[in-house]
Amino acid sequence: MKPFAYSALPTRVVFGRGKISEAASEAKRLGMKRPLVITTAQQAKSGQSIVRDTNGVAFAGAAMHTPIAVTEEAMAVLKSHGCDGTIALGGGSSTGLGKAIAFRTDLPQLVIPTSFAGSEMTDILGETRDTAKVTKRDPRIQPEAVLYDPDLLATLPPSFAATSGMNAIAHAVEGLYAVDGNPIVSLMAEEGIRALAAALPRGKDGHDEALYGAWLCGTVLGSVSMALHHKLCHVLGGAFNMPHAETHTVILPHATAYNGEASPDAVARIARALGSESAAGGLFDLARSLGAPLTLKELGLPESALDKAAGIAAASPYPNPRQLEREAIRQLLNDAYHGRRPA
Ligand code: NAD
Numbered sequence: 001m002k003p004f005a006y007s008a009l010p011t012r013v014v015f016g017r018g019k020i021s022e023a024a025s026e027a028k029r030l031g032m033k034r035p036l037v038i039t040t041a042q043q044a045k046s047g048q049s050i051v052r053d054t055n056g057v058a059f060a061g062a063a064m065h066t067p068i069a070v071t072e073e074a075m076a077v078l079k080s081h082g083c084d085g086t087i088a089l090g091g092g093s094s095t096g097l098g099k100a101i102a103f104r105t106d107l108p109q110l111v112i113p114t115s116f117a118g119s120e121m122t123d124i125l126g127e128t129r130d131t132a133k134v135t136k137r138d139p140r141i142q143p144e145a146v147l148y149d150p151d152l153l154a155t156l157p158p159s160f161a162a163t164s165g166m167n168a169i170a171h172a173v174e175g176l177y178a179v180d181g182n183p184i185v186s187l188m189a190e191e192g193i194r195a196l197a198a199a200l201p202r203g204k205d206g207h208d209e210a211l212y213g214a215w216l217c218g219t220v221l222g223s224v225s226m227a228l229h230h231k232l233c234h235v236l237g238g239a240f241n242m243p244h245a246e247t248h249t250v251i252l253p254h255a256t257a258y259n260g261e262a263s264p265d266a267v268a269r270i271a272r273a274l275g276s277e278s279a280a281g282g283l284f285d286l287a288r289s290l291g292a293p294l295t296l297k298e299l300g301l302p303e304s305a306l307d308k309a310a311g312i313a314a315a316s317p318y319p320n321p322r323q324l325e326r327e328a329i330r331q332l333l334n335d336a337y338h339g340r341r342p343a
Pocket residue numbers: 040041042043063064065066090091092093094096114115116117118119120122123124125126152153154155156157160164167221244245
């Protein structure tokens with residue numbers, strides 16, 4: 001067995017239908033008397049009862065890729081009301097803003113996820129200024145508590161449930177061949193993929209199991225380093241403002257195919273979790289069966305961006321099972337652009 005190091009994540013997790021009723025007591029447990037309650041504009045209404053129950057202050061301006069200008073605006077509201085913690089309700093965008101504030105203030109965070117993004121389980125923060133997305137890892141960024149309530153996913157549009165679920169699976173796929181992986185992370189990753197692949201096609205009936213899978217996949221993301229897949233999505237999101245979950249969905253089968261030969265144990269586990277013959281083909285088929293986008297073209301990426309994206313992804317070295325070859329990455333992006341099923 002490969003030598004490894006393992007550290008458990010310090011985040012408290014509360015899971016179950018109806019658990020939203022415990023949001024105020026969880027906030028109190030963290031010592032919050034006046035939390036900043038963060039949502040996107042779209043989910044402002046969902047945050048109102050938490051604002052009321054916690055004596056909180058609403059900030060409904062969270063946006064994708066955590067723009068620093070929005071964080072500065074939220075920081076001003078937090079300071080002017082003397083807030084002593086944050087409660088982020090929503091997908092990765094709301095969570096990201098809570099984390100950006102925690103990084104600057106070290107105030108406690110309670111996260112109430114309503115998508116499968118998994119950001120709530122990590123110490124990772126990706127912030128955007130202009131078109132550059134910069135990622136940092138810091139213990140202050142790790143949320144103190146997470147409350148998962150599958151009932152909150154009832155409003156999730158099916159198309160977003162599909163891509164958000166594929167985004168979660170991507171964390172587990174890369175966890176299986178991570179340079180700093182370990183046996184517990186691999187167990188969580190395989191079970192996370194299995195749970196999501198089984199639950200996503202069941203729609204609302206599968207929300208319990210899908211959210212459980214997303215928690216596992218988020219824990220994987222928070223435990224080990226990510227590789228080419230996340231790098232590519234990061235480049236496409238930051239430099240070309242591509243939508244996060246959709247981009248992960250399109251890239252994942254192709255990044256898995258790229259790394260397949262160099263990580264036979266990982267692809268065997270992925271295929272087993274999917275109940276499919278091949279990992280990359282199985283991921284493509286799952287996305288297709290969910291009606292998710294399969295091409296970068298339909299996401300609006302100009303074909304001219306592929307060269308630049310391949311160049312950025314191959315430029316700075318980072319651990320990946322297969323060597324980073326610019327031409328092969330360019331081919332991967334071309335396949336993803338046209339939505340070709342990986343062989
Ligand atoms: P999102 O949070 O932007 O959500 C997309 C839209 O769906 C938003 O308008 C949101 O309000 C809405 N929405 C979310 N849940 C809903 C629900 N249950 N019902 C109705 N509407 C709902 O998208 P996302 O994919 O969850 O998160 C993407 C962001 O998270 C990106 O910025 C990405 O970089 C970040 N992220 C970070 C990490 C990390 O570890 N740092 C991990 C994953 C994602």
